[in-house]
Amino acid sequence: MEVKIYQKENKLSLFKLLKESLMDIYNSRFLARQMAERDIKAQYRQSYFGILWAFITPLTTALVWIILNITGTIKLTDAGMPYPLFAFTGTLMWSIITESINSPMQSTNGARGILTKINFPKEALIISGIYKLLFNTSIKLLLLVFFLFYFKVVLTWYLLLIPLVIFGAVLFGTTIGLFITPIGLLYGDVNKLIKFGLQFLMYVTPVVYVIPKDGIMKTIMELNPISPIILTVRDLILGVEFNSITYLVIVLLCCLPLLFLGLIIYRISIPIIVERLSA
Amino acid sequence: MKENDVLIKVEGLSKKFCKDLKTSLWYGVKDLASGIRGNTSERELRPKEFWAVKDINFELRRGECLGLIGHNGAGKSTLLKILNGLINPDAGKVTIKGRVGALIELGAGFNGILSGRENIYNNGAILGFTRKEIDGKLDEIIAFSELEEFIDMPVQNYSSGMKVRLGFAIAAQMEPDVLIIDEVLAVGDMAFAMKSFNAISQILKTSAVIFVSHSMPFISRICDNVILMDKGSILLKTEDVGIGIQSYFDKQKQLESLNFGNENINLNFVKIYSDDEIVDGIIEYGKKAVFEVNVSSNTGYKNVKVAILIYNMAQINVALYESSYIDIEGTNNQDFKFDFGKSFLSRSNYFITVRFDNFEDGKSLVISNYVNYRKFQVTGEERIVFAPLYLIEEK
Structure with missing residues (x-):
């Protein structure tokens, strides 16, 4: 028979916590799927346009920059591919990253009502958040495929690697999100700060314009760990020169241990947060 | 599976809370930091903190049901949260064996837009069922909830009673070794409450149950031992x-009496005693019960019956003593003694409500009605049973 012991944590074994966390992720896969399904169904059942909304956000952001470019309001350096495609891939990847940063906090916050009443594997909340994210992303990928055909991009086998990069983007965002979540659940300020900060971050990331040839911005943008994610996706579409892939691999390799650390912190912090949550 | 193994063991359990939100959040950040580093030091009260649960010890075996009682804020819910693993203790240790089921807030996590059927899957998943298990139990759940007709309707259109029924029906499918129940029978109609009660009794046979309720009739029916909590500590085990x-009720404050009716009959006092050795407020079990009622009145009434309604501490009417006809005159300090014969009220405290009914032309009219006028005690019999009457076979 399973024995549970609850006490003031006096011996803290990171390895054991991680093992428990990963076990819970595995055991709660049905719960995670069920929660994601529930939220997706509920989200679209109460609206007429339903799934269309998932297309609208990345399209409008791309559209704004396309118009700015066409009208000559701002002069952008040549992107090496049709600008609409350039802007769309940028905003697509950007939205995946920001959504995955916000996802752990949103999912946990949305479960306040059950967190204070039922004991269930909390890791399921994170996984269900990722499921929802991947669902929305797959819709956007359909849009990307449409754009690829529309602009008559030469199709290569490299394109099949794009989902892998997207997976990396989710991994990267979730890792950051996990570190923010504990404090973010205690203080509302954090959520506001993240929204605020991401706005600025977008301008030092090659989302809607290319990295300048020289200057301080070049250094910052090249150091920005989000840049290689977006750049690699574009490289894969063009099928030439993979300049950023090394940096991308380094970033993702750093993410993996950090993700595990984030999971451990999440696991430790949940009881402390539940204590202070109003249901 | 042994018959009488200890399933819950609680040793020196304590938990502190903070009274101030901002401070509490800041302590939360500090606890996070120390939690990650692995805090092994003794926890002491920081400013604005208090012990919500202090030094709790008990053991519970399979087949036993522990009633956890106490007035609001006694720490019952906090204790349950620790036992359920939702929050961590600040001192002490809880050891729980087996699968834990909790009936705390039924239907938590229901999504209003989705149908009852979809919510069965969601809620079941949260409670730890697999899809296969739910598939197998679906019909039983729907039948138990008596919601066949509405199972495909969005849950937001359910009444609160229907939600509870569905929530209970899902939760009742758990086969826990340890069951934690927090005041879930108080909602819904009586018929369903009894159905739920039977379901719990069924689970009780094979598990250890902790039952929190303010309903003493339920506690007395289901529990075989009781912990009375007050200010976070165990007052009585x-x-x-x-x-x-009885101890729970003793902590209850006396209510102020109210007169519903006109002021024409003024109740000066009521003395309650039995037999020769008169001690006001005490009736001895099995001895006769005398109620001495003293009134003043401005107007006279003929054909009045004095009704003395006896309420137990749970405010349930357990007896009605009615006098024969008396006449009340328009003067002060009229004394009436009513002898109601042997009293077999069980040993406990009671409230009385005193009502004056005037009978005229075959109709009765309430003149004055003093609700919860005073308290009295029944003593004598050795055992305390929570029942209105305590009748013992004579041999």
Whole structure:
């Protein structure tokens, strides 16, 4: 028979916590799927346009920059591919990253009502958040495929690697999100700060314009760990020169241990947060 | 599976809370930091903190049901949250064996837009069922909830009672070794409450149950030992459920009496005693019960019956003593003694409500009605049983 012991944590074994966390992720896969399904169904059942909304956000952001470019309001350096495609891939990847940063906090916050009443594997909340994210992303990928055909991009086998990069983007965002979540659940300020900060971050990331040839911005943008994610996706579409892939691999390799650390912190912090949550 | 293994063991359990939100959040950040580093030091009260649960010890075996009682804020819910693993203790240790089921807030996590059927899957998943298990139990759940007709309707259109029924029906499918129940029978109609009660009794046979309720009739029916909590500590731990319930009521404050009716009959006092050795407020079990009622009145009434309604501490009417016809005159200090014969009220405290009914032309009219006028006590019999009458076979 399973024995549970609850006490003031006096011996803290990171390895054991991680093992428990990963076990819970595995055991709660049905719960995670069920929660994601529930939220997706509920989200679209109460609206007429339903799934269309998932297309609208990345399209409008791309559209704004396309118009700015066409009208000559701002002069952008040549992107090496049709600008609409350039802007769309940028905003697509950007939205995946920001959504995955916000996802752990949103999912946990949305479960306040059950967190204070039922004991269930909390890791399921994170996984269900990722499921929802991947669902929305797959819709956007359909849009990307449409754009690829529309602009008559030469199709290569490299394109099949794009989902892998997207997976990396989710991994990267979730890792950051996990570190923010504990404090973010205690203080509302954090959520506001993240929204605020991401706005600025977008301008030092090659989302809607290319990295300048020289200057301080070049250094910052090249150091920005989000840049290689977006750049690699574009490289894969063009099928030439993979300049950023090394940096991308380094970033993702750093993410993996950090993700595990984030999971451990999440696991430790949940009881402390539940204590202070109003249901 | 042994018959009488200890399933819950609680040793020196304590938990502190903070009274101030901002401070509490800041302590939360500090606890996070120290939690990650691995805090092994003794926890002491920081400013604005208090012990919500302090030094709790008990054991519970399979087949036993512990009634956890206490007035609001006694720490019952906090204790349950620790036992359920939702929050961590600040001192002490809880050891729980087996699968834990909790009936705390039924239907938590229901999504209003989705149908009852979809919510069965969601809620079941949260409670730890697999899809296969739910598939197998679906019909049983729907039948138990008596919601066949509405199962495909969005849950937001359900009444609160229907939601509870569905929530209970899902939760009742758990086969826990340890079951934690927090005041879930108080909602819904009586018929369903009894159905739920039977379901719990069924689970009780094979598990250890902790039952929190303010309903003493339920406690007395289901529990075989009782812990009375007050200000986070155990005030009383007993296997005599009657004593536990009595102590719970003893902590209850006396209500102020109210007169519903006109002021024409003024109740000066009521003395309650039995036999020769008159001690006001005490009736001895099995001896006769005398109620001495003293009134003043401005107007005279003929054909008045004095009704003395006896309420137990749970405010349930357990007896009605009615006098024969008397006449009340328009003067002060009229004394009436009513002898109601042997009293077999069980040993406990009671409230009385005194009502004056005037009978005229075959109709009765309430003149004055003093609700919860005073308290009295029944003593004598050795055992405390939580029942209105305590009748013993004579041999």
